[in-house]
Amino acid sequence: MHRWKPNLNSPVPLHRQISAYMLERISSGDWPPGTQIAPQRELCRLFGVNRSTVVTALGQLSALGLIEGRRGGGTRVSPAAAGQSGGWHSYLEEGSHYPNLPAVQAINRLEFEPGLIRLGTGELAPGLLPEQTMMQILGELSCQPQLPLSYEEPLGSLRLRKALSSQLASSGIQADPSSILITSGALQGLQLIAVGLLPRGSTILLEKPSYLYSIHSFQSAGVKFCGLPMDEEGMLISAISAEAARTRAAMLYSIPGFHNPTGVLMSAQRRLEVMETTAALDLPILEDGAYQELWLDSPPLPPLKALDQEGRVLHLGTLSKSVSPGLRLGWVVGPAPVIDRLADIKMQSDYGSSTLSQLVAARWLEGGYHEAHLTKLRGELRSRRAALLELLQVHFAGLAAWNIPAGGFYVWLSLHTPLPPHRLFKAALQAGVLLNTGDLYDRSDGRHLRLSYAYASLPELKAGIVALANIIRHWSNDK
Amino acid sequence: MHRWKPNLNSPVPLHRQISAYMLERISSGDWPPGTQIAPQRELCRLFGVNRSTVVTALGQLSALGLIEGRRGGGTRVSPAAAGQSGGWHSYLEEGSHYPNLPAVQAINRLEFEPGLIRLGTGELAPGLLPEQTMMQILGELSCQPQLPLSYEEPLGSLRLRKALSSQLASSGIQADPSSILITSGALQGLQLIAVGLLPRGSTILLEKPSYLYSIHSFQSAGVKFCGLPMDEEGMLISAISAEAARTRAAMLYSIPGFHNPTGVLMSAQRRLEVMETTAALDLPILEDGAYQELWLDSPPLPPLKALDQEGRVLHLGTLSKSVSPGLRLGWVVGPAPVIDRLADIKMQSDYGSSTLSQLVAARWLEGGYHEAHLTKLRGELRSRRAALLELLQVHFAGLAAWNIPAGGFYVWLSLHTPLPPHRLFKAALQAGVLLNTGDLYDRSDGRHLRLSYAYASLPELKAGIVALANIIRHWSNDK
Ligand SMILES: Cc1ncc(COP(=O)(O)O)c(C=O)c1O
Ligand SMILES: Cc1ncc(COP(=O)(O)O)c(C=O)c1O
Numbered sequence: 001m002h003r004w005k006p007n008l009n010s011p012v013p014l015h016r017q018i019s020a021y022m023l024e025r026i027s028s029g030d031w032p033p034g035t036q037i038a039p040q041r042e043l044c045r046l047f048g049v050n051r052s053t054v055v056t057a058l059g060q061l062s063a064l065g066l067i068e069g070r071r072g073g074g075t076r077v078s079p080a081a082a083g084q085s086g087g088w089h090s091y092l093e094e095g096s097h098y099p100n101l102p103a104v105q106a107i108n109r110l111e112f113e114p115g116l117i118r119l120g121t122g123e124l125a126p127g128l129l130p131e132q133t134m135m136q137i138l139g140e141l142s143c144q145p146q147l148p149l150s151y152e153e154p155l156g157s158l159r160l161r162k163a164l165s166s167q168l169a170s171s172g173i174q175a176d177p178s179s180i181l182i183t184s185g186a187l188q189g190l191q192l193i194a195v196g197l198l199p200r201g202s203t204i205l206l207e208k209p210s211y212l213y214s215i216h217s218f219q220s221a222g223v224k225f226c227g228l229p230m231d232e233e234g235m236l237i238s239a240i241s242a243e244a245a246r247t248r249a250a251m252l253y254s255i256p257g258f259h260n261p262t263g264v265l266m267s268a269q270r271r272l273e274v275m276e277t278t279a280a281l282d283l284p285i286l287e288d289g290a291y292q293e294l295w296l297d298s299p300p301l302p303p304l305k306a307l308d309q310e311g312r313v314l315h316l317g318t319l320s321k322s323v324s325p326g327l328r329l330g331w332v333v334g335p336a337p338v339i340d341r342l343a344d345i346k347m348q349s350d351y352g353s354s355t356l357s358q359l360v361a362a363r364w365l366e367g368g369y370h371e372a373h374l375t376k377l378r379g380e381l382r383s384r385r386a387a388l389l390e391l392l393q394v395h396f397a398g399l400a401a402w403n404i405p406a407g408g409f410y411v412w413l414s415l416h417t418p419l420p421p422h423r424l425f426k427a428a429l430q431a432g433v434l435l436n437t438g439d440l441y442d443r444s445d446g447r448h449l450r451l452s453y454a455y456a457s458l459p460e461l462k463a464g465i466v467a468l469a470n471i472i473r474h475w476s477n478d479k
Numbered sequence: 480m481h482r483w484k485p486n487l488n489s490p491v492p493l494h495r496q497i498s499a500y501m502l503e504r505i506s507s508g509d510w511p512p513g514t515q516i517a518p519q520r521e522l523c524r525l526f527g528v529n530r531s532t533v534v535t536a537l538g539q540l541s542a543l544g545l546i547e548g549r550r551g552g553g554t555r556v557s558p559a560a561a562g563q564s565g566g567w568h569s570y571l572e573e574g575s576h577y578p579n580l581p582a583v584q585a586i587n588r589l590e591f592e593p594g595l596i597r598l599g600t601g602e603l604a605p606g607l608l609p610e611q612t613m614m615q616i617l618g619e620l621s622c623q624p625q626l627p628l629s630y631e632e633p634l635g636s637l638r639l640r641k642a643l644s645s646q647l648a649s650s651g652i653q654a655d656p657s658s659i660l661i662t663s664g665a666l667q668g669l670q671l672i673a674v675g676l677l678p679r680g681s682t683i684l685l686e687k688p689s690y691l692y693s694i695h696s697f698q699s700a701g702v703k704f705c706g707l708p709m710d711e712e713g714m715l716i717s718a719i720s721a722e723a724a725r726t727r728a729a730m731l732y733s734i735p736g737f738h739n740p741t742g743v744l745m746s747a748q749r750r751l752e753v754m755e756t757t758a759a760l761d762l763p764i765l766e767d768g769a770y771q772e773l774w775l776d777s778p779p780l781p782p783l784k785a786l787d788q789e790g791r792v793l794h795l796g797t798l799s800k801s802v803s804p805g806l807r808l809g810w811v812v813g814p815a816p817v818i819d820r821l822a823d824i825k826m827q828s829d830y831g832s833s834t835l836s837q838l839v840a841a842r843w844l845e846g847g848y849h850e851a852h853l854t855k856l857r858g859e860l861r862s863r864r865a866a867l868l869e870l871l872q873v874h875f876a877g878l879a880a881w882n883i884p885a886g887g888f889y890v891w892l893s894l895h896t897p898l899p900p901h902r903l904f905k906a907a908l909q910a911g912v913l914l915n916t917g918d919l920y921d922r923s924d925g926r927h928l929r930l931s932y933a934y935a936s937l938p939e940l941k942a943g944i945v946a947l948a949n950i951i952r953h954w955s956n957d958k
Pocket of ligand 2: 350351601663664665666667690734739767769796797798799804808809
């Protein structure tokens with residue numbers, strides 16, 4: 001009955017491959033209602049997988065109502081399966097929101113498979129997160145009978161917004177608590193702006209490559225992208241004016257501080273030029289400050305928002321990159337009417353962010369833990385950066401070029417010989433290495449890899465870089 | 480200079496009225512750049528408000544870059560204000576997402592004004608939330624060095640999904656953890672389904688009135704509503720078949736357990752009929768179980784999902800109505816491929832819900848606190864329900880009719896004489912009472928009020944009902 005086998009090297013989990021295979025058999029009519037399914041032991045042997053994989057796959061089919069267990073024992077294709085495959089199937093391709101790129105979907109799942117070396121991932125290693133302090137804060141909260149357990153006001157916890165207001169002041173941003181909206185991560189801020197401020201068919205300018213190409217918030221809202229080339233000081237000014245006029249752009253998106261994925265820090269001079277050029281064009285700016293606190297070499301440059309005299313800049317921040325992604329807390333800073341509009345959509349999306357997360361974050365900022373933590377974190381990131389750069393020196397000289405980032409997480413590796421990203425991704429996965437290839441951040445890119453020194457341990461970094469260099473050397477020579 | 484005064488009875492906060500007034504003066508050119516703004520003391524006197532209101536309003540204008548303080552003292556309209564009013568203004572009406580109804584916006588803000596009696600609000604009184612137990616759980620977590628502070632997998636915490644899987648089994652729903660998606664409240668589940676499964680232009684059938692009319696997730700995604708009439712056993716079956724054919728409906732939405740806003744419990748017989756009729760039509764169902772655990776009189780009826788043999792029902796649940804809205808945790812249960820599609824959009828919306836909230840919720844369910852809490856809560860809600868019904872008996876006999884809900888929060892008051900909802904809302908607000916008028920749940924309704932016995936304290940309930948009866952009696956006599 002079963003000559004098919006799941007592909008052990010595919011990024012798709014084994015149980016999904018198996019349930020997809022069986023679904024196909026059933027809906028094609030190959031296995032009509034009543035067909036007996038082989039016992040689980042037998043399926044394990046046939047597919048070469050362990051019991052829990054088979055159980056999960058069968059569970060999915062039974063949730064779909066396609067198979068059913070029988071009292072007497074055994075499982076068979078259920079009568080309801082006749083003509084039922086159409087049920088949800090047609091809905092999965094519907095809906096106005098785009099699916100993630102297949103590679104991003106695979107990464108989102110594979111990041112939770114144990115044993116893989118995550119060489120390009122966008123978060124700090126768990127060991128760099130302030131677990132002790134967070135436990136201490138929970139301990140304090142467990143003694144103070146003032147837990148906020150109800151719905152929160154539209155802008156989010158006032159206590160947290162006050163704490164953020166002081167925090168922002170230290171980066172040169174003056175923001176009243178009524179000009180701050182708490183979001184579930186900076187990502188949600190992007191999502192709210194996409195559906196709240198930009199009409200379908202409008203265009204935003206952004207660096208190319210950019211983090212924004214790897215998500216679909218804007219595209220799903222019908223917003224178009226126009227990518228601007230960069231040099232080592234940031235986006236090119238000449239491109240801004242030219243493209244703004246050509247596309248009648250509605251907004252400029254930028255990550256001036258330790259750009260994702262290139263690691264580029266926009267220079268002070270370039271920041272001024274961006275502000276001037278966009279002022280002349282009356283072009284609003286969306287500044288993504290996700291990594292701005294993570295400077296490693298010299299104290300931070302003023303964010304664009306700090307240079308903004310006109311209320312023309314919306315500024316995004318997050319606790320994800322420096323403190324804890326799991327808290328899911330970010331913020332949007334901007335003129336109060338804009339913030340109110342975004343808050344109104346947030347109320348329609350999820351009625352606000354977790355009040356528990358907000359309380360913990362407020363205590364974290366009020367308690368002065370943040371600065372101390374950042375100082376320690378910078379030290380760790382500096383030595384991790386040094387380690388990665390040294391590994392690259394040893395194993396990638398002659399294969400690629402790279403920048404030395406002044407902060408953030410990323411080294412943008414530029415291969416001397418372009419390689420098909422999908423093949424590279426699969427080959428690395430077979431070697432136990434999870435990659436973020438350049439095409440995620442610029443569809444036409446076939447040359448770059450985003451490497452991170454923030455996640456993998458030093459031994460993992462070493463093993464991963466060596467494996468990667470071998471794969472690339474092998475292929476480059478083939479060409 | 481100022482003869483205008485803010486309206487003390489408006490639902491719009493005073494500071495917003497003042498900043499809107501000044502914004503209008505500036506953008507109309509009445510106050511050109513350089514115009515001196517009166518000192519704060521003076522503004523307080525002129526507007527009849529206190530200092531902090533003025534400070535907040537000026538803060539908003541200064542965040543917009545419209546006014547600026549001068550070293551020498553005093554504040555003036557800034558030079559940048561010339562021609563700047565167009566900046567964000569045009570963006571506020573853009574964006575594909577609808578704004579909330581003005582009345583809902585007002586309610587969302589006013590719920591945080593102290594002193595108002597919230598007579599129709601959709602949450603438990605803070606005193607009914609399990610604060611002690613939550614503090615105890617935080618205390619436990621503060622001693623276990625296993626805090627999940629990183630990004631979470633797409634479906635949400637496996638630990639929480641396992642706990643929910645057992646919890647759901649007790650209501651008759653068999654759901655593998657891989658068939659459960661954790662969301663930030665049931666509201667987010669609705670949002671994800673709206674943009675993830677339904678193409679623009681499709682139609683959903685739903686009870687009329689319904690909670691769904693008060694939010695804009697579906698309308699913003701271009702989905703149309705077709706309301707079905709109800710009787711005291713739930714939606715009318717004849718209407719389902721007729722309207723499904725006429726509108727080629729893509730889905731049926733229902734709140735069978737203690738419907739919001741009417742409080743109706745769909746009968747066991749009606750549930751079977753709904754399942755049969757929709758099976759014949761091959762019509763998927765979205766079941767909203769937000770209130771289903773809150774039965775007060777007799778043990779719960781099986782949710783539609785428990786009657787579902789074909790994987791045709793998506794089921795929504797939440798901890799908001801029984802445990803804590805602030806945790807922002809809900810779930811969607813359905814066939815794995817559908818759940819995966821929704822999880823993918825969730826990853827694009829906010830990368831998952833707070834891991835801290837999820838951990839607390841998992842402990843809450845694992846620890847067996849949930850059932851004990853519900854038993855106690857049901858007792859409290861029963862006596863609150865009795866109190867409200869008695870107050871209605873005394874003060875509304877002759878003015879209105881109402882149902883006796885068998886669970887949930889709401890009594891659906893039907894006035895003998897229709898009254899314009901907006902006027903009623905304002906009059907009640909002047910008397911210190913915040914209302915949820917029927918038009919929020921059915922645009923054409925001018926006769927109903929959603930009353931809740933779950934929030935206001937007994938003295939507040941009494942004062943609120945008396946005030947409301949007076950207003951209504953007064954007007955009904957006028958007619
Ligand atoms: C540039 C940038 N912005 C925003 C985000 C969103 O992060 P979060 O939603 O966790 O704050 C990320 C995360 O990768 C990022 O790299
Ligand atoms: C019927 C119904 N569904 C869903 C929700 C959403 O609640 P939450 O997002 O807090 O779970 C509500 C809240 O009012 C409701 O009444």
